[in-house]
Amino acid sequence: MTFFTVVVRGLIRRPVRTGLTLLGISIGIGAVVTLVGMSWGYEKSIGKQLDVIGIDVVVSNMSGGLMPKVFDDTLQDKVAALPKVADTTTVLMLMLSIEDAPMMMVSGREWGGFTWEKLEVLEGRLPKDDKEFAVVLGKLAAEVLKKKVGDTVQIEADELPVVGIVDGHAVVENGAVILSLSVLQEISSNQGKVNFIDVRVPEGTSEKEVVELCETVNGMFPEGRAKLASEVVGTSQGYRLARAMSWSTSLLAIIVGVLGVMNTMLMTVFERTHEIGILLAVGWKRRRILYMVLCESALLGFLGGVTGVGLGALGLKILEYTPAIRGLLEPDLSPKLLLTSVAIAVVVGVVSGLYPGWRSSRLSPSRALNL
Amino acid sequence: MNEASKGVGSVVYEARGLKKNYDGGQVAALRGVDFDIREGEFVAIVGPSGCGKSTLLQMLGSLDKPSEGSLSYRGRLISDLEDPSDYRSAEIGFIFQSFHLLPTFTVSENVQIPMFETGLSRGEREVRAHELLESVGLAHRLKHFPSELSGGERQRVAIARSLANRPSVLLADEPTGNLDSENAAHVVELLLKLHRELGMTMVLVTHDLGIAALATRTIRMKDGRVVDETTPLTHAS
Numbered sequence: 316m317t318f319f320t321v322v323v324r325g326l327i328r329r330p331v332r333t334g335l336t337l338l339g340i341s342i343g344i345g346a347v348v349t350l351v352g353m354s355w356g357y358e359k360s361i362g363k364q365l366d367v368i369g370i371d372v373v374v375s376n377m378s379g380g381l382m383p384k385v386f387d388d389t390l391q392d393k394v395a396a397l398p399k400v401a402d403t404t405t406v407l408m409l410m411l412s413i414e415d416a417p418m419m420m421v422s423g424r425e426w427g428g429f430t431w432e433k434l435e436v437l438e439g440r441l442p443k444d445d446k447e448f449a450v451v452l453g454k455l456a457a458e459v460l461k462k463k464v465g466d467t468v469q470i471e472a473d474e475l476p477v478v479g480i481v482d483g484h485a486v487v488e489n490g491a492v493i494l495s496l497s498v499l500q501e502i503s504s505n506q507g508k509v510n511f512i513d514v515r516v517p518e519g520t521s522e523k524e525v526v527e528l529c530e531t532v533n534g535m536f537p538e539g540r541a542k543l544a545s546e547v548v549g550t551s552q553g554y555r556l557a558r559a560m561s562w563s564t565s566l567l568a569i570i571v572g573v574l575g576v577m578n579t580m581l582m583t584v585f586e587r588t589h590e591i592g593i594l595l596a597v598g599w600k601r602r603r604i605l606y607m608v609l610c611e612s613a614l615l616g617f618l619g620g621v622t623g624v625g626l627g628a629l630g631l632k633i634l635e636y637t638p639a640i641r642g643l644l645e646p647d648l649s650p651k652l653l654l655t656s657v658a659i660a661v662v663v664g665v666v667s668g669l670y671p672g673w674r675s676s677r678l679s680p681s682r683a684l685n686l
Numbered sequence: 687m688n689e690a691s692k693g694v695g696s697v698v699y700e701a702r703g704l705k706k707n708y709d710g711g712q713v714a715a716l717r718g719v720d721f722d723i724r725e726g727e728f729v730a731i732v733g734p735s736g737c738g739k740s741t742l743l744q745m746l747g748s749l750d751k752p753s754e755g756s757l758s759y760r761g762r763l764i765s766d767l768e769d770p771s772d773y774r775s776a777e778i779g780f781i782f783q784s785f786h787l788l789p790t791f792t793v794s795e796n797v798q799i800p801m802f803e804t805g806l807s808r809g810e811r812e813v814r815a816h817e818l819l820e821s822v823g824l825a826h827r828l829k830h831f832p833s834e835l836s837g838g839e840r841q842r843v844a845i846a847r848s849l850a851n852r853p854s855v856l857l858a859d860e861p862t863g864n865l866d867s868e869n870a871a872h873v874v875e876l877l878l879k880l881h882r883e884l885g886m887t888m889v890l891v892t893h894d895l896g897i898a899a900l901a902t903r904t905i906r907m908k909d910g911r912v913v914d915e916t917t918p919l920t921h922a923s
């Protein structure tokens with residue numbers, strides 16, 4: 316028999332209670348994994364999109380809801396004239412409810428801009444010119460909307476024919492409805508307005524030079540923000556909100572977890588007062604009893620964490636295939652997230668065991684034995 | 687003198703003016719107790735119910751602290767011990783009337799429990815537990831749980847456990863109190879054997895005068911005081 320046997324024996328003596336506590340922790344950790352996995356996934360998906368298209372700097376407005384506010388597209392020429400700018404293109408990106416899908420990315424792209432370059436046509440074709448009243452669908456968007464080439468898609472008040480299905484090589488691209496900028500400006504009454512200027516810098520530009528470029532743009536455009544592509548996601552308002560929500564919900568889940576484990580461990584300690592008295596009488600040190608209680612609660616946390624990660628991974632998989640979310644993001648199921656979550660669960664266990672452990676180690680042996 | 691002073695060894699316990707109050711002084715369980723117990727003695731403590739026998743034994747085992755007076759073990763005040771668990775672990779073995787075995791551990795595991803405080807490896811702990819259980823005649827019940835054993839068997843497991851860390855003193859509080867006469871006899875026989883063969887110092891609380899008569903000395907208590915110390919005839923001869 317090892318000390319670990321003692322710890323395990325403490326847990327399996329009340330299988331129902333241990334099981335319920337485990338269930339509680341695993342639901343909590345499952346929620347953490349799902350929510351944080353979503354927000355990390357969002358970040359990763361956007362980052363991948365920028366990377367695939369080859370965007371180095373994004374200029375957008377600081378404020379706005381899910382998408383930044385629009386601004387005049389005249390800024391583009393000023394940005395294009397700056398040194399260390401190889402190419403620029405403007406985008407009007409809107410989050411719209413389209414038919415049955417509650418939220419879809421609708422991306423109006425300047426005709427001829429480099430944002431069209433990486434779109435691989437799977438079926439049909441791209442729009443003929445900047446005036447053609449038509450859209451192409453990312454392959455996920457086509458699936459979500461259940462549309463084929465030749466169908467029409469209703470955006471705001473207009474019916475637009477689907478002329479092509481494309482693969483954009485990033486989830487966010489594939490989940491989008493893509494059309495010519497001027498057409499989207501027209502149907503959404505945003506004439507002359509965009510909300511992103513995507514910038515490419517010449518090859519071999521140092522990071523320092525890119526940062527300087529951003530500062531110059533910020534000087535010209537006080538209410539705007541030029542960001543390195545690598546920083547874009549973290550500063551988007553919608554993302555910040557989502558991240559804050561996922562962490563606060565996670566915090567709540569963690570607090571509930573701590574209370575659950577603490578309750579279980581306190582009950583265990585009360586119930587086992589007599590046995591703890593025996594352990595003290597046969598010479599166990601108080602430290603060892605504290606350690607036993609802490610190990611039990613850490614083990615509870617660990618097991619709950621492992622099952623919770625399983626639950627969370629399942630939840631993320633389900634969400635990934637939920638029509639409402641499909642194509643907006645690719646949930647992040649990285650080992651980092653899974654390990655962090657298990658670590659959080661173990662910390663929850665240890666923290667919740669501190670008070671019960673302290674109480675049990677302070678019992679007077681004679682009192683405990685006479686119960 | 688005669689055999690009665692067989693406790694020629696050094697003083698193991700020395701109690702002076704030992705008092706214990708409970709409930710903020712409302713209950714005086716010990717009202718000033720003095721005695722010496724020497725190496726190798728087998729001391730029986732007898733007296734009516736409520737006279738403070740168990741309380742005294744708890745003081746000896748450092749399970750509780752005296753309210754007044756001094757109690758020393760081999761010249762050191764028990765109240766001065768930095769960590770009484772070291773003393774309990776290394777120096778004494780406890781045997782209780784109601785056995786106090788851990789119900790969720792097997793017989794062998796119960797005997798191994800005290801050994802966690804020693805440097806023994808897992809294998810050594812197991813071997814030692816099996817040897818001890820064999821010596822109390824329970825080698826065939828290693829994997830059983832306490833609830834599957836008779837009272838006599840449980841007490842023998844408790845005796846094996848009390849010996850786990852090779853203590854020099856055994857403290858037993860009515861070890862036969864819950865046993866029928868046959869099982870009681872078996873347990874007493876075991877204790878006597880330990881006393882005889884290992885020269886262990888023993889302090890045994892009992893209501894059974896027949897058992898007390900086997901001791902090298904009897905301390906008689908009443909109302910929290912020692913009223914008489916006798917040396918049974920069997921040892922005087």
Ligand SMILES: Nc1ncnc2c1ncn2[C@@H]1O[C@H](COP(=O)(O)OP(=O)(O)OP(=O)(O)O)[C@@H](O)[C@H]1O
Nearest residue numbers: 708709713714715734735736737738739740741742
């Ligand atoms: N934890 C306690 N709190 C309050 N009073 C106590 C406590 N423990 C013992 N007492 C009281 O102290 C006195 C001595 O008790 P103790 O258990 O030592 O008696 P005893 O001689 O062992 O009796 P018995 O033969 O019935 O076991 C009793 O009056 C008892 O009620």
Ligand SMILES: [Mg+2]
Nearest residue numbers: 739740741859
């Ligand atoms: Mg008693």
